[in-house]
Amino acid sequence: MASAPITSLSARPETPFARRPLHVTQDSIWVKWILVAGALLFLGVFLLLPLAAVFTEALRRGAAAYFASFTDPDAIAAIKLTVTAAGLAVPANLVFGIAAAWAVTKFTFPGKSVLITLIDLPFAVSPVIAGLIFVLVFGAQGWYGRYLEAGSPWLPWLQHWLIAQDFKIIFAVPGIVLATMFITVPFVARELIALMQSQEHDEEMAAVTLGAGGWQIFRRVTLPNIKWALFYGVILCNARAMGEFGAVSVVSGHIRGETNTLPLHVEILYNEYNFVAAFAVASLLAILAMVTLALKSIVEWRHAVSRCVGAS
Amino acid sequence: MALLRHKRHALPGLNLSLGFTLSYLGLVVLVPLAAAFLKAAEMTWPEFVSAVSSPRVLASYRITFFASLAAALFNAAAGLLVAWVLVRYSFPGRKVVDALVDLPFALPTAVAGIALTALYSKNGWVGQFIDPNGAHRMIPMGLKLVFSGTGVFIALTFIGLPFVIRTVQPVIAELKPELEEAAATLGASRWQTISRVLFPEIFPALLTGFALAFARALGEYGSVVFISGNMPMKTEITPLLIITKLEQYDYHGATAIAVVMLIASFALLLLINLLQKWSRRYQRI
Numbered sequence: 001m002a003s004a005p006i007t008s009l010s011a012r013p014e015t016p017f018a019r020r021p022l023h024v025t026q027d028s029i030w031v032k033w034i035l036v037a038g039a040l041l042f043l044g045v046f047l048l049l050p051l052a053a054v055f056t057e058a059l060r061r062g063a064a065a066y067f068a069s070f071t072d073p074d075a076i077a078a079i080k081l082t083v084t085a086a087g088l089a090v091p092a093n094l095v096f097g098i099a100a101a102w103a104v105t106k107f108t109f110p111g112k113s114v115l116i117t118l119i120d121l122p123f124a125v126s127p128v129i130a131g132l133i134f135v136l137v138f139g140a141q142g143w144y145g146r147y148l149e150a151g152s153p154w155l156p157w158l159q160h161w162l163i164a165q166d167f168k169i170i171f172a173v174p175g176i177v178l179a180t181m182f183i184t185v186p187f188v189a190r191e192l193i194a195l196m197q198s199q200e201h202d203e204e205m206a207a208v209t210l211g212a213g214g215w216q217i218f219r220r221v222t223l224p225n226i227k228w229a230l231f232y233g234v235i236l237c238n239a240r241a242m243g244e245f246g247a248v249s250v251v252s253g254h255i256r257g258e259t260n261t262l263p264l265h266v267e268i269l270y271n272e273y274n275f276v277a278a279f280a281v282a283s284l285l286a287i288l289a290m291v292t293l294a295l296k297s298i299v300e301w302r303h304a305v306s307r308c309v310g311a312s
Numbered sequence: 313m314a315l316l317r318h319k320r321h322a323l324p325g326l327n328l329s330l331g332f333t334l335s336y337l338g339l340v341v342l343v344p345l346a347a348a349f350l351k352a353a354e355m356t357w358p359e360f361v362s363a364v365s366s367p368r369v370l371a372s373y374r375i376t377f378f379a380s381l382a383a384a385l386f387n388a389a390a391g392l393l394v395a396w397v398l399v400r401y402s403f404p405g406r407k408v409v410d411a412l413v414d415l416p417f418a419l420p421t422a423v424a425g426i427a428l429t430a431l432y433s434k435n436g437w438v439g440q441f442i443d444p445n446g447a448h449r450m451i452p453m454g455l456k457l458v459f460s461g462t463g464v465f466i467a468l469t470f471i472g473l474p475f476v477i478r479t480v481q482p483v484i485a486e487l488k489p490e491l492e493e494a495a496a497t498l499g500a501s502r503w504q505t506i507s508r509v510l511f512p513e514i515f516p517a518l519l520t521g522f523a524l525a526f527a528r529a530l531g532e533y534g535s536v537v538f539i540s541g542n543m544p545m546k547t548e549i550t551p552l553l554i555i556t557k558l559e560q561y562d563y564h565g566a567t568a569i570a571v572v573m574l575i576a577s578f579a580l581l582l583l584i585n586l587l588q589k590w591s592r593r594y595q596r597i
Contacts, residue, residue: 035396035401036397039390039393039398042390042394043409045438046473047416050419050424050431051415051419051427053431053436053437054426095332098329099328099332100329102325109326118337118342122341126532127533128531128533128551128570133345135563136348136351137347139563143347185341204323208324213324217323217324218325239417239418240417243419245421245422245534246421249534263422266423267422270426279426282426285419289420292418293412296414297407301407
């Protein structure tokens with residue numbers, strides 16, 4: 001495709017052979033180091049400095065103040081809620097990811113490419129909108145709120161039970177879990193689909209002919225082939241689930257000790273000018289991010305899992 | 313082909329896996345998204361138009377759009393450089409730097425937001441040299457980095473940073489050395505080889521990475537709210553305006569703006585899919 005530009009160069013006077021550089025496809029050492037320095041400067045300012053700032057600010061008043069931030073009951077409640085939300089959302093999306101990848105890569109059916117696009121849809125939606133839509137469905141003004149108010153509802157026993165339990169979704173834990181689930185839907189699925197699309201079905205077919213059942217095939221043949229991609233998807237999904245801010249912020253209601261996740265707790269502390277505590281809690285999330293990156297790199301170096309772009 | 317199809321269906325689990333996939337996607341993603349469009353449909357057309365085009369809303373589109381565009385353009389240039397350096401040159405610590413590139417994907421946006429604010433405010437490590445009130449100001453008039461449009465740009469640059477690098481990196485890695493050798497044999501200078509042979513190969517991926525970074529920036533909330541100062545008409549981004557309307561119980565106003573944003577992001581998603589198809593076809597030739 002580059003033929004046009006090159007032909008225009010053929011009219012150039014010939015360079016004497018002896019004066020040709022030996023390494024025509026390599027840049028000079030000066031160019032190399034200037035480019036490397038430029039790239040490292042950019043990454044240093046935009047990646048390393050923010051990371052270093054988190055820990056410096058967190059330790060500004062010393063280690064005692066740093067660790068005191070984690071004994072606060074609200075911080076402990078926030079840690080518990082974050083673990084709960086991720087603990088529910090990640091397994092749900094793990095099961096979804098496996099089912100979606102199995103359906104999409106082992107079979108052909110009409111509308112398959114549309115389905116693959118739909119799986120990625122949550123990446124295109126602003127986190128704030130992800131929160132908003134659950135408020136519209138489950139909020140006091142939404143479908144769920146209207147159902148609870150309805151005079152002659154569908155399934156009256158359910159309405160009674162929900163009212164008796166005072167079962168809230170928005171400004172409560174279920175809403176936080178739902179918003180987290182929405183945001184993290186694509187993570188496991190896209191890793192598995194990318195990998196399984198490149199794999200042949202021979203081994204599974206052999207298992208079928210040998211009389212293996214569906215579950216047996218998956219557990220003994222497919223799973224060993226995809227376990228690293230699965231692990232990779234799960235750690236990315238978990239990092240996002242624990243760190244999600246915008247979507248959770250909309251549905252949480254910010255009730256201290258009840259509906260605050262770790263990122264929301266960081267925001268509250270920061271807005272109260274309690275900077276040391278805010279950065280101390282933030283440093284927990286930064287450590288989680290670094291552990292995630294370390295695990296991810298180890299899997300990549302060892303198993304050359306395909307890298308996915310857009311996983312954010 | 314018939315044989316192939318027969319073979320594929322020999323595997324069990326189509327009904328179970330497809331049924332579960334569709335129900336889950338429907339319940340968790342599609343029905344809630346539909347709720348936004350249904351809620352907006354309750355409004356009359358003039359109501360909708362006035363909700364999405366009041367001066368404050370238009371100002372928020374402007375700041376969101378231009379800050380995202382500037383950040384994505386900056387990331388396209390810097391990302392191309394980083395991707396080139398990571399693939400072509402070896403230097404100590406390259407693997408660690410490569411792993412660190414994904415930090416904005418892994419670091420919660422709220423953490424990024426407060427960290428960037430601390431760095432660029434007048435007492436911060438960077439801000440003290442640049443802020444008008446910074447202790448060690450180095451530029452004559454100073455430039456306000458936090459609580460300004462520049463702050464929005466900085467936050468959006470951070471969160472969009474990996475996209476260009478990660479789309480361009482594999483393409484540079486796959487460039488065949490023969491291409492450059494052929495260009496050199498034909499008498500091209502190094503710069504001509506890069507600009508006329510290598511760059512056209514990389515360009516589709518660069519464009520895709522740019523579009524991904526831009527799309528991500530449009531919807532970003534967490535990292536921006538801390539550094540932008542959230543001044544209406546000046547540094548208020550559209551996602552924040554949706555939250556403001558929600559807090560005032562203006563569900564229709566919030567939803568109308570959300571629908572405009574959703575349509576814009578879906579259009580962008582479609583464009584990115586087309587771009588990716590194009591860049592893949594381009595590579596195969």
